[in-house]
Amino acid sequence: MLSEKLLNEINKQIKYELESAHYYVAMEAYFDSQDLPGFANFFKVQAEEERFHAQKFYDFVYEMDGDVELTGLELVGKEFDSCVDVFKKALEHEKFVTSRIYELMEIAEDEKEYATQSMLKWFVDEQVEEENSMKDMIVKLERVEKSPNGLYMLDKELAGRTFTPEAE
Ligand SMILES: [Fe+2]
Structure with a gap:
């Protein structure tokens, strides 16, 4: 059973x-x-990953006999200046998510809630990957900045990205 505080935070x-x-x-x-379209596909896959993350928290809540409470979603932003600007904003957003995971971990540690800590451990590792994939893309984009051909090649490469939830 999760404490009310932890359940609220997981719902958030x-x-x-x-x-x-x-x-x-x-x-x-x-x-x-x-x-x-390749860059669009990158974010299509990224959105699928995020829904998968939400589902993981959702499943955990019911495993722990809690209830999921949904609230309305806000759109964090939709104005972008350039390709690299998108990835910089995505990186900032992932950093925010990482800080949230750490907050959850701190609560679970204070409460000695080991099941939650174990579940969160996966997210701690996942956030390292998420931030790194955005950083990689920023480096690649800065490298091809003034080369339409480079951008085209990168777009082609990203078209092949697919979502594969890892086996647990
Ligand atoms: Fe996520």
Whole structure:
């Protein structure tokens, strides 16, 4: 059984994960509007990952005999200046999510709630990957900044990205 405090915070996290998905769909749309289908696909997959994260928290709540409470989603932003601007905003957003996961972990540690700590451990590792994938893309984009050909190649490469939830 989860404490009320922890349950509330996990419910908030479900909202944040779904808002992340929402934000990434806005990024997908930006790239589709720029005729960059590979980059759009990158964020389509990213949004799928976020829904998967939300589902993981959702499943955990019911495993722990809690109840999920949904609230309305907000769109974090939808104005972007350039390709690299999108990835910089995505990185900032992932950093925010990481700080949220750490807050949850701190509460679970204070409460000696080991099941929650174990579940969160997966997210701690996942956030390292999420931040790194955004950082990688920023480096790649800065490298091809003034080369339409480089951008085209990168777009082609990203078209192949697919969502594969890892086996647990
Ligand atoms: Fe996430």
